[in-house]
Every structure is written in structure tokens, then in C-alpha cells.
Amino acid sequence: MKLGLVGLGKMGGNMRQRIRDAGIDVVGYDRNAEISDSDSLADMVAQLGEGPRVVWLMLPVQFVKQTLDELKDLLGEGDIVVDGGNSKWINDKNNAAYLSDAGIGYLDVGVSGGVWGRQNGYALMVGGSDPDVATVMPVFEALKPEGDYGFVHAGGVGAGHFAKMVHNGIEYGMMQSLAEGWELLMAADEVTDVPAVFASWQEGSVVKSWLLDLCVLAMKDDPKLDKIRGFAEDSGEGRWTVEAGVDLAVPTPAITAALYARFSSRQEDPPAMKLVSAMRNQFGGHAVVEDKPAVVDESDVDESTAQSSDAS
Structure with missing residues (x-):
């Protein structure tokens, strides 16, 4: 079989190589022409030949819908789209219904393994119909770790991303x-x-x-x-x-x-902790660390108690 793989970043690029190592022909597409195997989505689909064609997406969630829009016009009856990115599970049923109008199947797959997946295999959590899972099973077998674990057909559409x-x-x-x-x-x-x-x-x-x-x-x-x-x-x-x-x-x-x-x-100086510190000072007299030292007349204080203006 041939697989179309859209998105060849850290995860997608390594997945392409692991699938190829298993003897499956992969045609990758990425907007970065230096790592892409095809010039466009249309070119990638054309290279896949006769159906059933399988196209696997490894994209940030914000790019999934526009890619599905393009693929719906390029694919047809019996083809399958796999969303393997970190998409929100509540979108999966809508995506599946949208593609089903054109007779295109849909699987949602949670993929774990990070940059080590190419070497160790990926844990796969799959949502979708039994027939679609069976069609894509050679790819799942190529990606998962050796042995009995690392793959689950978790349920219907949405189950993979929820898991x-x-x-x-x-x-x-x-x-x-x-x-x-x-x-x-x-x-x-x-x-x-x-x-x-x-x-x-x-x-x-x-x-x-x-x-x-x-x-x-x-x-x-x-x-x-x-x-x-x-x-x-x-x-x-x-x-x-x-x-x-x-x-x-x-x-x-x-x-x-x-x-x-x-x-x-993400907060260098968490604002909420300012109030916590202020309350501790009020009820218990606990010392506070001033954000910006007050301006003082240095002649009125001993050098040992003066606060440095260089403190940050």
C-alpha cells in the first residue's frame, strides 16, 4: 500500500522514516519544500495512485480543517483520512460527518512517542470504524512498538483523541x-x-x-x-x-x-503571590521583599540596613 503523510515536522518526519523502514511506500507533503516528497496536496494524492488511498495528517489543530477542505475535493469513495495530530476530540465527529458526504472514511489517532518514536515505536490510540481500522492496520503495525502493547482501537470516532x-x-x-x-x-x-x-x-x-x-x-x-x-x-x-x-x-x-x-x-514574578505576601505580612508580620525599594535619605540609615538599588 501507499500512504500520504501531511506534515513532516519532528513527529511526522520520523514517522515517515519508520513506516518506510517497514516496507511501506510513503509520499510526504510539507510546506517546507526541502523535506517534502511532493509539490502540493494534489500532487501527493496523485502519486498515491488507485484507491483505497490513505492520507495521514500530522498537523497543528489550527490547520486541520483547511486541509480537510482540500482533501475532500481530491479524495473519493473508499479513501480514508487519518488525523494523527493533537486535535480536540469534540471536532472528530464533525470531521467524520463532513468527509462521509464524499464517501471518505475518517480515523482519529492519538500518537505518543515524541522524538524517540522512530527508534522505539509509537503508542497509538485509535478511534473509528472497524473496516477503516483494518485498512490502515499495516501502517499501525509499522508505527507501534514490537510486542503486544502500544496499540488500541479505543472505540468509535473521537475515542482515539479522547484517550x-x-x-x-x-x-x-x-x-x-x-x-x-x-x-x-x-x-x-x-x-x-x-x-x-x-x-x-x-x-x-x-x-x-x-x-x-x-x-x-x-x-x-x-x-x-x-x-x-x-x-x-x-x-x-x-x-x-x-x-x-x-x-x-x-x-x-x-x-x-x-x-x-x-x-x-510563565510568570517571572507571579502577581497573585504579591497579595499572598501582603496578607502574610498583615496577619503575621512576616517580612516582604519589596519589588522597588522606596527612595530613602541615605544619611538617615545605617549602611548595613540600606537596600541596594541594583536588586532586581
């Missing part, structure tokens, strides 16, 4: 726990080798995980993570997980806290 959304929400909570534990260990005088502590957990520990392995890897070249700024974006799926929890009345306190921690990371 991936929850997967990423869990990831938020796990990452935040590891990060808080690392900070606590770094602050303790008793612990002299934090990287070694993390490394010791890689075997025999209940917190053994791939995320832990990645922490150890990150600390090998930068033991105190001095080269990294404490800033973390969120892809959107953490927010969607929290929203789904609210809609379904399912409490997600750990995931929600992890999401808000990422928001805090």
Missing part, C-alpha cells in the same frame, strides 16, 4: 510530581547527589518510568539544570482534560494542579 487527551493529562501530573520531588531534593542539605538519587529509582522502585529515565538523561549533562529556564508551555490537551473533567463531573485535582503549575512557570 490521548487523558494520556497527556496524566503525563502532566506525573511530570509535575517528578519536578516537585527534584526541587525538594535539591533544597535539602542532607542530599548531596540528586541525579544519583533519581538514577537509583530506575530499577526496583514503584516510580520507575520512562519519564524518570528522561529526567536522569537530562541531568547527565546538566546536573542542576542550570542551562534550562523554568518555563513550560502546555499543548492544550491538559486544558481539555480539565474541561472534560468539569463537563463529566469527574474530579481531576492532580492534573488540574499540574496545569496551573505550568501557567505559574
Whole structure:
């Protein structure tokens, strides 16, 4: 079979190579002509030949709808579109209905594996009909890790992206726990080798995980993570997980806290903490750190108590 793959970034490019390594012909399209196998979506579809044709999208969510609009005119009865990006699951049923008017099938696939997927395989969470899944199964087999795990047909349309959304929400909570534990260990005088502590957990520990392995890897070249700024974006799926929890009345306190921690990371001087500090000062007389020192007459204060104007 031949596969059309749209979007050849960090994930898509590696997926193209892994699929090719499995003996499947892949025609890739990307707006970056240097990495693209085709000049346009129309050229890519033409290279796929006779149907059933399968086109897999690895695109940011904001580009999915316009790409589906183009593909609807290029594909036909029996063809299948796979959305493998981090799309919001509530869009999947609308996308499937939109393409079904032209007899085009639709699968939503949550893909996990990051930049290591080409080597280790990708965890795939699939939503859609049994016949469409069966058609695309050779590609799923090429992408998934060897063995019994790493692939699930989670349910009908929308199930794949919903499962991936929850997967990423869990990831938020796990990452935040590891990060808080690392900070606590770094602050303790008793612990002299934090990287070694993390490394010791890689075997025999209940917190053994791939995320832990990645922490150890990150600390090998930068033991105190001095080269990294404490800033973390969120892809959107953490927010969607929290929203789904609210809609379904399912409490997600750990995931929600992890999401808000990422928001805090973007603030050099979190405004809310100003009021917390002010309240602590008011009720307990706790000292506050002034943002901008007051102007004082240096002749009225001892040099040892004067605040430096260079403080930031």
C-alpha cells in the first residue's frame, strides 16, 4: 500500500522514516519544500495512485480543517483520512460527518512517542470504524512498538483523541510530581547527589518510568539544570482534560494542579503571590521583599540596613 503523510515536522518526519523502514511506500507533503516528497496536496494524492488511498495528517489543530477542505475535493469513495495530530476530540465527529458526504472514511489517532518514536515505536490510540481500522492496520503495525502493547482501537470516532487527551493529562501530573520531588531534593542539605538519587529509582522502585529515565538523561549533562529556564508551555490537551473533567463531573485535582503549575512557570514574578505576601505580612508580620525599594535619605540609615538599588 501507499500512504500520504501531511506534515513532516519532528513527529511526522520520523514517522515517515519508520513506516518506510517497514516496507511501506510513503509520499510526504510539507510546506517546507526541502523535506517534502511532493509539490502540493494534489500532487501527493496523485502519486498515491488507485484507491483505497490513505492520507495521514500530522498537523497543528489550527490547520486541520483547511486541509480537510482540500482533501475532500481530491479524495473519493473508499479513501480514508487519518488525523494523527493533537486535535480536540469534540471536532472528530464533525470531521467524520463532513468527509462521509464524499464517501471518505475518517480515523482519529492519538500518537505518543515524541522524538524517540522512530527508534522505539509509537503508542497509538485509535478511534473509528472497524473496516477503516483494518485498512490502515499495516501502517499501525509499522508505527507501534514490537510486542503486544502500544496499540488500541479505543472505540468509535473521537475515542482515539479522547484517550490521548487523558494520556497527556496524566503525563502532566506525573511530570509535575517528578519536578516537585527534584526541587525538594535539591533544597535539602542532607542530599548531596540528586541525579544519583533519581538514577537509583530506575530499577526496583514503584516510580520507575520512562519519564524518570528522561529526567536522569537530562541531568547527565546538566546536573542542576542550570542551562534550562523554568518555563513550560502546555499543548492544550491538559486544558481539555480539565474541561472534560468539569463537563463529566469527574474530579481531576492532580492534573488540574499540574496545569496551573505550568501557567505559574510563565510568570517571572507571579502577581497573585504579591497579595499572598501582603496578607502574610498583615496577619503575621512576616517580612516582604519589596519589588522597588522606596527612595530613602541615605544619611538617615545605617549602611548595613540600606537596600541596594541594583536588586532586581
